[in-house]
Amino acid sequence: xxxxxxxxxxxxxxxxxxxxxxxxxxxxxxxxxxxxxxxxxxxxxxxxxxxxxxxxxxxxxxxxxxxxxxxxxxxxxxxxxxxxxxxxxxxxxxxxxxxxxxxxxxxxxxxxxxxxxxxxxxxxxxxxxxxxxxxxxxxxxxxxxxxxxxxxxxxxxxxxxxxxxxxxxxxxxxxxxxxxxxxxxxxxxxxxxxxxxxxxxxxxxxxxxxxxxxxxxxxxxxxxxxxxxxxxxxxxxxxxxxxxxxxxxxxxxxxxxxxxxxxxxxxxxxxxxxxxxxxxxxxxxxxxxxxxxxxxxxxxxxxxxx
Numbered sequence: 001x002x003x004x005x006x007x008x009x010x011x012x013x014x015x016x017x018x019x020x021x022x023x024x025x026x027x028x029x030x031x032x033x034x035x036x037x038x039x040x041x042x043x044x045x046x047x048x049x050x051x052x053x054x055x056x057x058x059x060x061x062x063x064x065x066x067x068x069x070x071x072x073x074x075x076x077x078x079x080x081x082x083x084x085x086x087x088x089x090x091x092x093x094x095x096x097x098x099x100x101x102x103x104x105x106x107x108x109x110x111x112x113x114x115x116x117x118x119x120x121x122x123x124x125x126x127x128x129x130x131x132x133x134x135x136x137x138x139x140x141x142x143x144x145x146x147x148x149x150x151x152x153x154x155x156x157x158x159x160x161x162x163x164x165x166x167x168x169x170x171x172x173x174x175x176x177x178x179x180x181x182x183x184x185x186x187x188x189x190x191x192x193x194x195x196x197x198x199x200x201x202x203x204x205x206x207x208x209x210x211x212x213x214x215x216x217x218x219x220x221x222x223x224x225x226x227x228x229x230x231x232x233x234x235x236x237x238x239x240x241x242x243x244x245x246x247x248x249x250x251x252x253x254x255x256x257x258x259x260x261x262x263x264x265x266x267x268x269x270x271x272x273x274x275x276x277x278x279x280x281x282x283x284x285x286x287x288x289x290x291x292x293x294x295x296x297x298x299x300x301x302x303x304x305x306x
Contacts, residue, residue, distance in 0.1 A: 023157020029168040030131055030161065035175025037082075037128075038168055040183060044080045045096045045132050051075035053097070054183070055090045056109035058083040063109060063234045063281050065290045066182035072294045073301070075104065079183030086114025088125035088142065091215040094222070096136045102226040105301065109232050112244045115216075118207045122146045130160040145211060186283030187276035195278045197238050206244055213247055220255045230300055233263040234289060237278040240264055258300050260293060268292070 033039040052075050054064045060081030069077040082089060090108070097103070113119050123146060129139055133154050143150035153159050161168065171177070178185060223229050231252055233245050242263035252259040268274055274285025281289060 020157055023161065026158070026161030026165065026168060027131070029172045030164075033168070033171040033175070034173075035179060036167065036171035036177040038164070038171035039175070040179060041128055041131075044078075044093060044183075045135075046100075048078055048080070048097060048103075049076075049101065050078040050182075051104040052077040053103045053106050054079040054081055054109070055094070055106055056081045057086050057111040057114045059111050059234055059280060060109035061180075061183065061185050062187055062276070063286050063289055064107065064184065065186070065287055066184050068287060068290045069294070069297075070182075072291075073298060077182060079180070079185075081109065081183070082128065084114070085125055085128065086111055087212050087215045087219070088122060088146070089128050091219050092129040092132075092139045092142050094219055095138045095142075096132055098222065098226075099136055099138070102223075105228045105230060105297070106223070107230050107232060107297070109234050110245060110248060112206075116206075116208055116212055116244065116248060118209045122209075122211065126150070127163050130154070130163070133160060142215075184286075186286050187280060188283060189276050190282055190284075191237070191272055191275040191277055194272070195237065204244075208247055213251065216248060216251055217255075220251070220257055224255075228300065230258045230260065230297060232260045232293065235262050235265045235269040235274075235281065235285075237269060237272065237275050239269050258296075260296055262289070262293070265292075 030038055031042065033042060050066075052066075052069060052073070054060050054066065054077070058081065061079055061083060062081070064079055064081070066077035066079050069075070080090075080093060094106070110116070114125075126143060126146065129142065133139060133143070140151070140154075143154065180186070220229060231248065233242055242261050245259070245261065245263070249259050249261070251257075262268070268281075268285060268289055271285070274281055274288060276282040276285075
């Protein structure tokens with residue numbers, strides 16, 4: 001029995017040492033990234049200093065040109081959008097960034113699925129936050145709200161990085177992903193087909209994720225008096241109904257926060273030459289849309305109380 005206990009203890013010690021060593025190697029690869037999403041993520045969480053930050057999903061990263069915003073408003077701007085992610089990651093990033101500084105403006109492009117609706121397993125949104133878990137303790141509640149067992153899993157250094165190992169290695173040795181312009185990655189293709197549009201969209205019922213809506217409320221509360229929040233629904237091809245955003249619009253109304261609804265904007269949403277696919281603008285469309293919202297942003301900036 002004594003030998004068995006010794007073997008168990010020895011195994012745990014060896015496993016802990018391996019976990020720490022491998023975790024250290026992962027952290028080294030992450031901090032030493034030469035490009036790709038890893039380098040961009042490092043910059044967002046550890047180095048951003050811009051006056052204006054763009055938050056949101058792929059519709060953020062591909063729809064907002066920071067250069068146009070900078071030239072028009074004479075304020076520095078960086079696009080922090082992340083493909084396939086929404087408020088759970090963005091709220092975490094906002095907490096991390098807020099420990100360093102408070103940007104003057106955050107423009108948040110709202111996506112229905114990633115930001116509002118019940119959909120995929122919310123665990124997926126934690127992947128980009130795990131490497132910063134020990135650097136910013138205020139993000140820990142995000143993990144626990146999604147899965148309480150994360151509180152114990154995060155003791156493992158390997159676990160904090162294992163879902164990103166291939167990406168970490170690639171971004172350290174030979175980055176393939178273009179960093180874009182100040183985080184902006186414009187699509188170059190034009191949609192060369194006419195997609196099938198749902199005609200019964202007004203009959204659709206939506207199932208909203210209460211945790212996602214809660215994080216919007218918490219983000220608004222955190223930003224009050226420090227950062228101007230502007231929520232935007234950017235154009236989708238031939239969209240005719242934006243009522244999916246109704247709960248967030250109501251939250252914004254209650255908190256005196258701007259919500260700019262361009263989802264069905266006739267000037268952009270009906271022009272196929274502006275789109276890469278039904279959900280995403282191409283570079284030409286992004287430039288046109290960015291220019292279109294500048295007057296609204298300038299008005300909000302000039303009229304804000306703080």
